[in-house]
Amino acid sequence: MITLEHVYILTGAMFAIFAVGRALDRRSARRWRSAAFWGTYALSFLAGSHLPDLINGMLLMVLVVLAASGLASADAGAPLAERRAAAQRNGNRLFIPALAIPVVVLLVSVFARQLHFGNAALLDPAHATLVALALAVLVALALGYALLRVPLLAPLREGRRLMEAVGWAAVLPQILASLGALFAAAGVGRVVGQLVTQAIPMTNGTVAVVTYTLGMALFTIIMGNAFAAFPVMTAGIGLPLIVGRFGGDPVIMSAVGMLSGFCGTLMTPMAANFNIVPAALLELPDRNGVIKVQIPTAVLLLAANTALMAVFVFRR
Amino acid sequence: MRGVPGGPRCRGNVGAEAMLVLSGIAIVILGFALRLNPLVVVGVAGLVTGVAGGSSLTAVIETFGRAFVENRYVGIVWLVLPVIGLLERAGLRERVQTLITAVHAITTARVLLAYLLLRQITSALGLNALFGQAQMVRPLIAPMAEAAEERHGPITTSTRMEIRAYAAATDNIGLFFGEDVFIAIGSVLLMKGFLQQSGYVVAPLDLALWAIPTAICATFVHGARLLLLDRRLKRMRATAR
Numbered sequence: 001m002i003t004l005e006h007v008y009i010l011t012g013a014m015f016a017i018f019a020v021g022r023a024l025d026r027r028s029a030r031r032w033r034s035a036a037f038w039g040t041y042a043l044s045f046l047a048g049s050h051l052p053d054l055i056n057g058m059l060l061m062v063l064v065v066l067a068a069s070g071l072a073s074a075d076a077g078a079p080l081a082e083r084r085a086a087a088q089r090n091g092n093r094l095f096i097p098a099l100a101i102p103v104v105v106l107l108v109s110v111f112a113r114q115l116h117f118g119n120a121a122l123l124d125p126a127h128a129t130l131v132a133l134a135l136a137v138l139v140a141l142a143l144g145y146a147l148l149r150v151p152l153l154a155p156l157r158e159g160r161r162l163m164e165a166v167g168w169a170a171v172l173p174q175i176l177a178s179l180g181a182l183f184a185a186a187g188v189g190r191v192v193g194q195l196v197t198q199a200i201p202m203t204n205g206t207v208a209v210v211t212y213t214l215g216m217a218l219f220t221i222i223m224g225n226a227f228a229a230f231p232v233m234t235a236g237i238g239l240p241l242i243v244g245r246f247g248g249d250p251v252i253m254s255a256v257g258m259l260s261g262f263c264g265t266l267m268t269p270m271a272a273n274f275n276i277v278p279a280a281l282l283e284l285p286d287r288n289g290v291i292k293v294q295i296p297t298a299v300l301l302l303a304a305n306t307a308l309m310a311v312f313v314f315r316r
Numbered sequence: 317m318r319g320v321p322g323g324p325r326c327r328g329n330v331g332a333e334a335m336l337v338l339s340g341i342a343i344v345i346l347g348f349a350l351r352l353n354p355l356v357v358v359g360v361a362g363l364v365t366g367v368a369g370g371s372s373l374t375a376v377i378e379t380f381g382r383a384f385v386e387n388r389y390v391g392i393v394w395l396v397l398p399v400i401g402l403l404e405r406a407g408l409r410e411r412v413q414t415l416i417t418a419v420h421a422i423t424t425a426r427v428l429l430a431y432l433l434l435r436q437i438t439s440a441l442g443l444n445a446l447f448g449q450a451q452m453v454r455p456l457i458a459p460m461a462e463a464a465e466e467r468h469g470p471i472t473t474s475t476r477m478e479i480r481a482y483a484a485a486t487d488n489i490g491l492f493f494g495e496d497v498f499i500a501i502g503s504v505l506l507m508k509g510f511l512q513q514s515g516y517v518v519a520p521l522d523l524a525l526w527a528i529p530t531a532i533c534a535t536f537v538h539g540a541r542l543l544l545l546d547r548r549l550k551r552m553r554a555t556a557r
Contacts, residue, residue: 004389007392007395008388008392010395011388011391011394011395014394014395014398015394041391044384044385044388045388045391048384048385048388049385051385053378053379053381053382053385054374054377054378054381055381056381056382056384056385057376057377057378057379057380057381057382057384058377058381059381059384060359060377060380060381060384061359061377063355064355064356064359067353067355067356068353068355068356077404077405078405080410083404083405083406083407083409083410084407084410086405086406086407086410087406087407087408087409087410087411087414088407089407090406090407090411091411092411092415094403094406094407094408094411095408095411097399097402097403098399098403098408098455098456101396101399101451102446102447102451102452105445105446106443106446109443109445127389129445130389130392130445132445133392133393133395133396133445134392134395137395137396137398137399140399141398141399141402144399144402144403144406148402148403148406149406150402150405150406154401154405154406155398155399155401155402156398157401158398158400158401158402158404158405159397159398159399159400159401159402160401161401162397162400162401163394163397168353168355169354170391170394171355171391172354172355172358173390173391174384174387174388174390174391175355175358175359175362175384176358177383177387177390178362178380178383178384178387179340179344179358179361179362179365180383181379181380181382181383181386181387182340182362182365182366182369182376182379182380182383183340183365185366185369185371185379186337186340186365186366186368186369186370186371187334187337187369188337188338188340188341188365190334191334191335191337191338192338192341194334222341222344222345226503227502227503227506230503230506230507230510231510234510234514235514239514239516243516250511250516251518251522251523251526252526254507254510254511254518254523255496255507255522255523255524255525255526255527256526256530258496258503258507259492259493259496259527259530262492262493262496265488265492266485266488266492269348269354270344270348272354273390274449274488275488276354277449278449278453278484278487278488279481279484281449281450281453281454281484282453282454282458282480282481282483282484283480284477284480284481285477286477289477289480289481290481290484290485290488293478293481293482293485294485294488294489296541297485297489297534297537297538297541300537301493301530301533301534301537304530304533304537305530308529308530308533
């Protein structure tokens with residue numbers, strides 16, 4: 001069976017190759033620091049499941065220290081004239097590998113349960129989409145080699161160039177998710193919930209609704225994740241007040257409350273994989289460029305959610 | 317899970333001890349405000365929160381390391397970079413540009429509006445992994461949106477960056493306000509599970525149905541902002557000439 005572990009090994013191998021590629025580049029400044037960074041990340045993917053927790057934690061600390069000391073900047077890409085000539089030569093065939101990724105993800109995740117090898121399922125059904133993404137990448141690479149005229153090592157060299165353009169931000173979402181686990185273990189959510197409920201007098205249903213939706217957004221901004229905010233705000237305000245005291249509908253409260261949290265996600269650098277990583281990926285000079293564009297939409301939708309809940313939650 | 321020492325005692329009134337675990341949040345806010353390296357800020361905040369919560373430094377590093385390894389799935393998306401790099405080397409962006417230039421009805425907003433709808437609808441059908449920032453926005457959507465404006469002549473770097481930011485934002489907004497309409501997505505299951513634990517049995521379908529009004533609002537609000545972007549781009553073209 002192809003499991004998540006296999007995908008981790010593939011990902012780790014890719015980062016290991018990036019590390020070697022950087023180490024071999026004699027001209028580059030900071031090459032050892034960068035090679036060590038990607039190499040450490042590779043080790044975490046390749047061996048993380050077998051290493052003791054303390055070593056995994058140490059690897060994480062090494063990544064943080066290396067990132068803080070500054071990594072090598074990405075190599076320059078191929079010149080425009082060369083890419084134009086390649087575009088002319090390759091034409092619309094270029095779209096086949098690009099569109100193969102969503103198509104293969106779709107097919108594999110839809111048929112994951114039907115695929116068998118002997119008696120065992122071919123793909124781990126619990127992680128079908130992640131395994132599907134890895135398979136889609138391999139299919140797209142094969143199509144790329146078959147249809148386009150490119151140097152053999154181009155995917156690795158160009159992949160490393162893009163990865164180094166993203167830089168340390170690549171690791172940020174994973175570290176933030178781990179911070180969420182530490183917050184949960186230390187009881188941060190409970191303390192914030194208590195503070196909010198103590199601070200605001202809940203005299204009527206509308207006040208409770210406004211506190212709940214704004215609280216969901218605010219708490220999501222702090223934690224970077226609406227999933228972390230939902231249990232805290234719902235146990236603190238939603239269920240005891242909106243549903244318990246004022247007789248609101250738990251379905252409408254939860255559904256619209258969660259979406260209020262999503263408005264918070266659009267406004268925070270803590271949701272790095274949605275906000276900071278795309279800014280790096282698109283080579284925006286401003287790290288918060290995506291957030292700035294999202295804020296007006298997020299604020300308007302938060303207002304819409306609050307109004308929706310205030311109007312409908314108490315009508316049963 | 318380790319709790320705050322004396323956690324149950326301070327119900328009702330938050331004690332000074334309990335407040336200490338918020339120091340991590342303070343570090344995060346301060347660190348981001350001072351624009352320090354976020355990786356360092358988050359690392360320090362994690363260590364401080366864990367220690368303030370009553371664990372030893374070694375135990376905190378262990379918890380951090382375990383969580384980091386458990387969350388490796390977040391990094392799998394980087395596997396697409398070699399493919400994207402290959403295609404860009406082979407001229408994908410330039411090809412997109414050539415094709416877009418030939419279609420006269422295309423504007424930046426129309427490209428992004430079409431992608432917003434596509435992203436919302438596919439996410440609502442449970443296909444939220446189909447598209448994304450790395451595999452769709454970087455190689456195809458952002459170049460299409462840029463090329464639509466470049467039909468009218470060269471654009472400034474700041475305009476290009478704004479269009480790219482809008483492309484990334486459109487992906488996020490389409491995903492967030494589409495996926496909750498699907499009954500088996502993580503957040504809907506989280507809500508159902510949490511309500512069940514608290515004694516309320518609800519159907520995922522009802523939760524998903526109540527995500528539809530907000531999804532429609534999102535289409536209109538962000539769609540309107542995209543059309544405003546088109547008007548602003550047009551005005552900028554007029555003044556530049």
